[in-house]
Amino acid sequence: MPELPEVELVTRQLDHHLRGRTIQRARLLLRRLAPDTTPTQFARLLHNSRIESITRRGKHILLLLSNERVLIVHLRMTGRFLFVSAGSRKPKHTHAEFFLDDRRRLLFIDQRQFGFMKIVRAEELYQSKELCKLAPEPFSEEFSPKYLYETLQRSNRALKELLLDQTRVTGLGNIYAAEALFRSRINPHRRASSLSRKRIPLLHNSIREVLSEAIDRIAAMRIDIENIDGSYFTGTNDERWRVYDREGKPCFNCNAPIRRISQSGRSTFYCPNCQRG
């Protein structure tokens, strides 16, 4: 159930294990995982392709292949990768498998079946429907305070909802959107266009900080290399997030109980005392 930090770590792990490997054979086991290709096309396009590198754009994982194709993967809520030995049994919810030239098998497992794969020509990658409308990467120069200000100016939606819109800001999901607002002391109901220019740098910084701190925290952990799914956390819940999933628990700043509300059908957690404006 990944946002940018989890996808980033999955991408790094996959790059480490797959770079230079060849997919000898690939099987699509669930049609809706890759609705634009038939299982036959899927197998044919990946057959004997060498994996040159694995990168990321937003929450999309990109496997760059030697045959001038790119396999785009989105984990959505429950997608994960698993390395297994060639002969072992497939776990439940295995929807694709890749037989590698090192006698290992890479499985794609996805309980809720929201995950997504698509094979595109390399030269068409950034024109693809999946990538063409994505906002700038949050760590890029293009994602500047000026960009953020102008983007917020154009929207009357609640700030929390806008932060989830990948065409405005990319990489945040329900957790880190709430965390970034808490860090900025901004109320999640606040209309995007009403945020004053002088508060933009703090929000801009907070977005980068919640993402980069999460990346660092996950990267510092000992990761089960077999199970590449982003659910790496091993500590207690209160060590993870400042507001997310802490309804009724005391705010780390002021001890006021964290509140949970619903915004466009999704939970938002915030401190009603610290996040007044």
Next chain:
DNA sequence: ACCCTCACCTGCACGC
């Protein structure tokens, strides 16, 4: 162009 609701799935925790 914007904004809202619904839809896609399985599984888990909860209350009766």
Next chain:
DNA sequence: TGCGTGCAGGTGAGGG
């Protein structure tokens, strides 16, 4: 025990 409900870290389609 069972069953109903609501919820889960995401997004796309289709409507107004």
